[in-house]
Amino acid sequence: MIYWNIKKWIHISIENPFKTMNKLKKIFIPLQRRIIFGGKHIYYPFIYCPKPTYILIRCCDVMWKDKDEAPRYECPPYIWIHLFGINLIFYWTLVDKELDVDDYWEQALWYLYYYEAYSQDSPNIVYARESWPWMYYETKTSCWNDKYLMLK
Secondary structure, eight states, rough: EEEEEETTTEEEEEEEEEHHHHHTTTBOOEEEEEEEEEETTTTTTOOOOSSSSEEEEEEEEEEEEEEEEEEEEEOOEEEEETTEEEEEEEEEESSTTTTOOHHHHHHHHHHIIGGGOOSSOOOOOOHHHHOOOOOOOTTTBBOOOGGSSSOO
């Protein structure tokens, strides 16, 4: 990650927002870009804007935390440009309202970064599905959802 803080009015933080999405493009369904345009009081979760800031450019990959040895999704990949009180945010999300973006990212992150710790094989979506740790309480069946996969 590249981070510059020039004086106290210009902040630039650059990380590749396409890094994780490029790894998933042939396995998981593609995400769609959305745009938020607004003034000073725009609200976007998990984004901190140092004050006073006249120019802010921030690019970030997907954010998650580790909880119980599994990923917990926090924030989508985004590009944020703040120029003298005007905000422009590009972020990526699911288009289908029936699908849950949290589940999408948690399964994708499990496939990319977590299940390999339990396997000596190369990345394999079948093994990732079988090793998924979370289950429905009532039925004791896996809550893995194949609707997020391109290859079903």
